Amino acid sequence: MKLELTRVHMVGPAGSGKTCAQQLLLNEPPPTKSATSSDPHSDVRSATSSPPAKSTTEAQSSGLTLATKHTTDSTPIACKAVKALRIASHDGTETWNKITEDKLLEKLAASLKEAKENAAAQQIQPLLNKLKDAKKEAQETQEEHLNSGNEEQIDSEPNSKHSSSDSRKSEDSKESKQEETPQGDNDAGDVLKDIADLIPKAGAQLSEKWVYIVDSGGQPAFQELLPLFTRAATLNVITLDISKDLDEKFEFMYRFDGQNFPCDRGMKHTNRKVFNSVVSSASVQKPIDIPFVKHQPKHSMSFVLGTHYDVLIEKNKNNKEAAKAEVAKMSDDLMSAVPHLTKRIPSVHKTSVIYPVNTLQKDERMQSSKNILETMSKFTEVTIEIEVPVRCFAFELSLEKKAEGKGFVTREEAIEEGKKLYMKEKDVEIALTFLHTSTIILYYPQIEVEPKLVFVDPQKIIDVLSHLLALTYVSYPIPATKLVPKIDNTEICDLKEGYFTKDLLEKFPKVFSDKFTSEYFISLLKHLDIVTHKAWVRAGDNNSIDDNIYFIPVALPAYNDEYDNDLPKSIKPLYYVWTEEGESKSKNFVFVPQGIFILIFVHLLKKEEIEFRQDHSMYRDTFSLRIYIKGKRCTLYIINRYRHIEVYFNGPKNYCPQVRKLITTTINTISSEQHYKNAFPCPNGNKQCYCIVNEEYKVANCSKCDLNDISESDESYWCWFNSSSGAEKAEYNGIEPDKTKKDDQKPPVVSSEFFPEIKDFEDDKKMKRTFSTQLIKEEQEFIEKVNVILVTATKNEYRAVMGATDPPEHDGKYIKVIIKEESEKAFILGKYGLHNVAVIMTGQGPKETDKVLTSIRKIVKAKYVIAIGICYGAKEGKTKLGDIIVAESIVDTQNKREEKDTIILADTYHCGEKLVNIFKHDKDFGYEADKSVEVHVGVLVSEFTLHRNEEEKQKILKYVPKALGGEMEANGIHRVADRERGFEWIVIKSIVDWGNEDKNKDWQPFAAVLCARFVLKYFNDPVREGDLLKEQ
Incomplete structure (x- = not known):
């Protein structure tokens, strides 16, 4: 399905009318919930901010009556994305029609059915043409034999009229059928079955135009967390209350239960400051890494909606021209500070970037909505084009149904839903990754809490976090206890200092369950780096240490x-x-x-x-x-x-x-x-x-x-x-430093102790050679205790690993075991730290790795296989030369390809969970060299290809946007593991280049040594109870 997607974020200060603006865009009525039951209207200023008393006095003294509006509770950090269809009208204008998941499912099924019917019609069309030609020929023959008299004529005119009428009705019916939104209350399971059955028969590419609209809370703390729960927008709708001057100071407020509470304890803000912050954040947003994407804008656009225009008109004594002039002046003033962003914030209202509007108007509301959308339609670069498998799209809608009432499904439930659409487990994983990167769905399999959850509607998470912050704004006991019953004032005081405990979370009503627990919630917040967990020394409490306290800095004041x-x-x-x-x-x-x-x-x-x-x-x-x-x-x-x-x-x-x-x-x-x-x-x-x-x-x-x-x-x-430190180090070692490179481009010098020549350890004085059929008892017993096979592919990797490997015997000799039937295949026995290992060098590529490892495992029945070596990095911005990548998973891009109507997706293989858990904890690593590097845990691609340039590399990596780098041997290890099912495996490699035309070998020795020493660090740890490498 070709999907044209516009991602809209409603952003702006609290109370500026984001939610009302969203309803206007969707041509929905304004909110009706009032501030209090006794006072259904409130002053627009008091509902959104607390301006200086002078401004209010001036307004009152001038005799103006400020317009009133309905107020609602403040919006949380983010709201679930509203899906809308972009519908083109006959007059060329556009409307956005909000649609439910049920209707989308039915619409998809109807589109697939129509595509199937069209495909079937195309198959029988040649036969229909032949029948039509035969009928025409017979009719002409019959007419030749007819008399010219009226009584003998065949009066075909009525039938002709009837046929023409039927034809028009048929066309009208078809057009009507295409335009209408599917109706009825069909069972979702039946609809999904129809979709699954129709997909292979449709034989056509569907096309849809969607809008995702995400509303957000405007409080500063909420805005700080917003990027963690939403993906980059293509269109930011910025709402500014233009009834305030650009530099008029106000406090951000939090609205709840008909009351307003200041958020930042006296801190003042202005429209100008808010605008600059929002457009700045938008200008540094990177395009989303979405699988299947065909085109997306290079940067996001911003549309400034000036709300409360009716109040501004009243302030100008109902002089609309004066109000327009004031808006234009505001626009010029705002853009004068950011002239470089004019292409991203284009003029929308003559020469102004501000589109003034009353979001609460009732008269001509539909026309206002159309006018705004018509203006937005001129923003041509706000659409992402994705060619997404229909199953992936249907899968999202099926998860929506499954998650109703709770907001999430388990990974196992997601797999079961995928089976209904004939999706394999790896297809489900790809689909979940796609949905995580392109929608508001959250899927973090890295969180070490079972079961793994897919938050189809993360609103429950966001609401808990929003209320946690709101507790620092509202008064106690009312309305704080309305947000969280049974909360006490001590807990609120701690929270205002940034601290909370799991006990506080347990007091949130009707949130946690047997699957979505408070432990999972905390693990999620830790994974997102919203909270951290340490043993804090509590002031005023006899310096006692409490290790059950979590720290959330965003809850602190400004x-x-x-x-x-x-x-x-x-x-x-x-x-x-x-x-x-x-x-x-x-x-x-x-x-x-x-x-x-x-x-x-x-x-x-x-x-x-x-x-x-x-x-x-x-x-x-x-x-x-x-x-x-x-x-x-x-x-x-x-x-x-x-x-x-x-x-x-x-x-x-x-x-x-x-x-x-x-x-x-x-x-x-x-x-x-x-x-x-x-x-x-x-x-x-x-x-x-x-x-x-x-x-x-x-x-x-x-x-x-x-x-x-x-x-x-x-x-x-x-x-x-x-x-100068890098150069001084090089000169100290007697090597002339390379003056043409920056220090961070030059690898530290590696000593021969860590990177010996092959002849230095394969010499007869240092290595004993034997055949696999001639092993003595001690050698056989050593092999039986080998629990790890270390895989290298190149000579540099082999030298680095052997430089970290000690001989197994007291005579200081390594043991090289040669497979008698295959003399070119061999392995080295040694001690890697405290553990018995077998070291192999396979040669480059998956085929050679498969052949060598298969032969070695006939003799060495190790439970773990670790590939140590070098790789290329995906992007210089993500990683640096020398950085270590611990692979959580490998993506096989070798067989990935695009055909006319099909995308053959890359396969994903997960590395051993136990091994990942051992090596994933370090954030950085260094040994005796001058350079310390970062350790990354994530995805590596594997393909037996040397890329000639950056463009060629990126063509592959666009299908694996999370990839940190790439290498060539992991697929071979996976093939052996898939066949034999007897061992866990992992790939740990260090970056030596960027996989493009700028390749050089300068970093290979250092990177190989660094990686070998990183693994050795863990092998040097004393054996502990339960250590998975304890067999020696």
Whole structure:
């Protein structure tokens, strides 16, 4: 099915009318729930914000009566996506018609049935044509024999008229049938069976135009979490209350139970600040990695909807022209600060980017909706084109039905639903991945809680999290106890400091069940990096440690400049500034992307060398941490100024590069594809200007002033950067450093101890050779205790693994066992840490790996097979050279191909769960070399192909958007495992290049050694009870 999908996000400050605007777009009536039962209307200002008293007084003194509106409870962090069909009218306009899952199922079945009938008609058409020709010939012959008299004429005119009429009726009926929405209450199971049976018979490509609309809460804390639960929009509808001036200060409010509660404890916001933040976040959004995608926009567009236009008109004494002029002035003022975004925020109302509207109007509501949609239709680059298998689409709708009433299904239930559509388990996995990346469905199989859940409607999760934050806004006991009965004030006080326990979650009514437990909810929040779990020292509680407390930084208040005066002065702050997506060389800077600061906070708290400061208050956008470097305690301050992030450090200057690396690595981990730069504050005091750092040439150029006033010898600035250490290390080892490459492009030098020549360990003095049929008793007993086979493919991988392997015997000799019948196949016996292993070198590619491993396993019945070596990286933004990839799964792209009407999908093979659980815990790793690298856990593609260029590589990787890299041997290991079913396997490899035309071998020795030493680290651990590698 060719699906044209527009993803719409309703964004804007709380109370700006997002929900009402969505209802207007769908041509639905405005909300009717009022603020209180006794007062059905409330002042528009009091319902959305708390402006200065002066503004209200002026409005009242002028004699104006501000328009009133209905108010509803605040929207949660995000709402389930509303599906709508884009319907083209006869007059060329467009409407968006909301449709339920039941109707979509019926519509799909009807479309498939029609396609089947059309296909059948095409097959019999030649026969019908022959019959038609024969009938025409017979009629002509008959007419030749007829007399010319009227009495002998065949009066065919009535029949002709009747036929013409029937034809028109038939065409009208057909057209009507195509346009109408399916009716009836057919059983969903019957409809799904019809769909499954019709798919192979339809013989045609269906086509649909959809809109996904996601509404969201406008409170700042809610907006910080929004990116974690939604995918990037193609069209952001930004609602701004234009009854307020751009710089009029107001508080964000949370509405509940007819009351308004301030969210940020006195902090003020403005329309301008909200607009800049929203458009900045939109401008750094990356396109979604969706399987089956054929086309998608390079960036999202924004449509600014000016709400409360009726109030603005009344403020201008009902002078509409004056109100229009004021809107145009607001538009010019807003865009003057972001002129580089004019292509992404085009004019929608003559020369204005603001489309003014009264979202609560009742008269001519349909026409207003059409007018807005007609304007939006001019945004041509907001549609994603996906050619998605119909089964995948039907599968989503079947999950919707299965999840009714609870919001989720188990993975096992999803597999059963897939069987009804004749889908195999691997097809279900692909479909779930597609739905996770393209819809609001959440599927995280990595969470170590059983059963695995698929949140078809994650609203339950989002509502619990939204109410958890709302408890920090509302008053106690009422209405707090309406949100969570039995909650006590101590729990609310703890929550305002960012702490909560599982006991609090258990008090949420009718949320958790035997499958969706509070433990699962916490595991999900930890996986999303919303909360972290440590043993916290509780102040005022005799310094007792409570390891059952969870920390959620987004529940903290906004920063109030409390410790600006305490910030270190001897070391200048380091800035992180962001540029537009795809504009790494741009001087057009955008605000800090929403959500990223909270992730930085949580990621840093996971580091063993970091702990909280107890003597400073904590905020969701500012924190101070104690950091330990070589045992010395220092303090790190990180502040989100929204235009940029500031980093301060009060430790020794020579530690600054390590601090910068810590923060930079953290940001790369959570936002690898967003463009940011390091900068210093402008020495001229220009707050709109940054001194952008060029580390290679050790200069900092001002972005606005065009100056370079920072001396390269000023260590108060340049202490953050230490670009000479890599070169000094190389020179110390007697090697002339490569001056043509940056330090992060040059691999550290590897010593011969870790990377010996093959002749050094295969020499007769160091290696005993024997045939598999001539093993002595001791050798046979050693083999029986071998529980791991280490697989290498290349000589560099073999050298690195052997450099980490000790001989098994006291005489210092390795044992090379040769398969007598196949003399080219052999394995080396040795000790890898504390464990007996067999090391093999297979050669490159799955075929050779299959052949060698099959032969070796006839003798070595090990329970585990680990492939150690090198690979290419998928994207430079995701990973770096030398980084280690622990494969959770392998995707076989060898047989993936596209045919005219079919996409043959890649197969996914999961690595051994026990092995993944052993190696997945490290976030970074280093041994004795100068460079430490990150450890990634995820997907590797496997295909026996050397890509000639980046374009060729990306053609393969577009079908596996989550891939971290690729290699060539894993498929061979899987084939053996699939046949023999007697062992677990895993692939662990280090990145040496990017799989394109820029290949070089410089990184291969270091990467191979790094990977071998990473595995050795775990093999050196003492045997513990229950250790799966304990057999020795």
